[in-house]
Every structure is written in structure tokens, then in C-alpha cells.
Amino acid sequence: MPRDSARDQGDLELMRRVAKNEEAAVAELYDRFGSLVYRMAYQAMPTRGEAEDAVQEVFVRLWRTARRYDPERAALVTWVMLIARRHLVDKLRRVQARVRAVPLGEAHAAGRTVEGEPSRAEQDERFGVLMKRIQALPELQRTVVMRAYLGGQTLRQIGEELNTPLGTIKSALSRALVRLRERVSEEVPI
Numbered sequence: 001m002p003r004d005s006a007r008d009q010g011d012l013e014l015m016r017r018v019a020k021n022e023e024a025a026v027a028e029l030y031d032r033f034g035s036l037v038y039r040m041a042y043q044a045m046p047t048r049g050e051a052e053d054a055v056q057e058v059f060v061r062l063w064r065t066a067r068r069y070d071p072e073r074a075a076l077v078t079w080v081m082l083i084a085r086r087h088l089v090d091k092l093r094r095v096q097a098r099v100r101a102v103p104l105g106e107a108h109a110a111g112r113t114v115e116g117e118p119s120r121a122e123q124d125e126r127f128g129v130l131m132k133r134i135q136a137l138p139e140l141q142r143t144v145v146m147r148a149y150l151g152g153q154t155l156r157q158i159g160e161e162l163n164t165p166l167g168t169i170k171s172a173l174s175r176a177l178v179r180l181r182e183r184v185s186e187e188v189p190i
Contacts, residue, residue, distance in 0.1 A: 008071035015076070019066035030059060033077065037084045044088045054091060058084045089152070133183050134176075141176035144169055 017025030037058050041051040061083055069079055134145055143162070147153045153161075159169040 008075070011076035012069065012071050015066045015069040018063055021063075026059075026063060029062065029080075033080045034059075036077075037080065040081065040084055041088060044092065054088060057091075058087050061087055093152075130180075133180055136183075137176050137179060140164075140168075140172045141179070144172045145176045145180075148173060 014025055014028060018029055034055065038051065038055050041054040041058070042048065045051040045054055062080060065083065069076065073079075074082070134142055137145065140162075144155075144158055147158045147161075148155060155169045155173065156166055158164075159166045162169070
């Protein structure tokens with residue numbers, strides 16, 4: 001689809017005005033994308049209040065990063081939604097980490113494990129074995145696995161950063177996961 005350079009220039013000018021703290025520009029940005037970001041937040045967050053808070057946080061993030069917007073890399077709507085998605089994922093991960101950390105932390109502090117959960121030493125050992133398996137992968141596969149699963153990046157982000165086609169990144173991840181599964185089935189489970 002051909003790019004609309006007039007629209008791109010208008011979007012760039014809007015983001016420059018947002019970066020300069022122009023109230024009218026921030027209001028225009030919110031008018032254009034507020035409902036879209038809210039719909040995404042409402043689907044992701046457990047309550048309406050948390051969705052509303054997330055929308056405010058996304059627009060603060062957009063304001064803080066407005067100088068980084070580049071219409072050559074993405075349309076403004078794409079950029080806004082990417083920032084919103086990243087923020088929501090981060091927020092949900094923090095919530096999940098807190099929910100899981102409290103009971104496990106209390107159990108481990110008391111010197112016992114939660115029934116069905118591996119001990120901290122077992123978790124550390126499993127993680128060490130997994131990291132050794134990942135380090136044995138070919139370079140591209142290792143990089144993709146590390147960035148996707150440990151770095152939280154999307155495959156598209158990885159492809160852009162490595163200047164590698166998305167299909168190649170997907171194939172590398174697929175091959176890496178197959179190799180890791182094969183190695184697990186070859187060894188005695190830990």
C-alpha cells in the first residue's frame with residue numbers, strides 16, 4: 001500500500017508539537033487515538049478502572065517519546081498502538097509477577113515449597129540447564145530465543161533490529177524450539 005506523504009508529514013508535525021508540550025497537540029493526539037487505545041486496554045485489563053489508568057499511562061508515554069516518532073518507520077496509528085501494546089504487556093507482567101511472588105516468597109522464606117511447585121534450587125538448576133541448551137543453538141536461533149522469550153521483544157522488533165526478514169526470524173525461532181524439544185527428549189528429564 002503506498003504511503004501518504006502528506007499524512008506522514010502532518011503526523012510528524014503533530015508529534016513535534018506534542019514533544020513541545022502544546023496542549024492543543026496533546027488533545028488532538030488523544031482525540032484521534034484515545035478510543036482506540038481504550039478499547040485495547042479494556043480488552044486487556046481486568047477492570048474498567050485499570051483500563052482507564054492504562055490509557056492515561058500510555059498517553060504519558062506517548063508524550064515522553066514523541067520526539068522519537070519517525071513516519072519513515074511506521075504510520076502514527078501503528079506507532080501509537082505498538083506503544084500501547086508494549087505498555088499493557090508490561091503492566092500485565094508486573095501484576096502477574098506480584099501475584100505469584102507473594103505466596104511463593106512466603107513459602108520459600110519459611111523453608112518449604114508450595115505443593116506442586118519446584119524449590120528455588122530446582123528452578124535455578126532448570127534455568128541453568130535451559131540456558132546451556134540455548135547457548136548451544138546456532139547464533140541466529142539463540143539470538144531470537146533470547147530476545148523473544150527473555151527480552152520480551154516481538155518477532156517483528158527482532159527482525160527490524162537485526163535487519164532480517166520476519167519470515168527468517170520466524171523460521172529461526174521454530175527451528176530453535178524444535179532443537180530444544182529434541183534435546184529435552186534425548187536427556188533424562190530434570
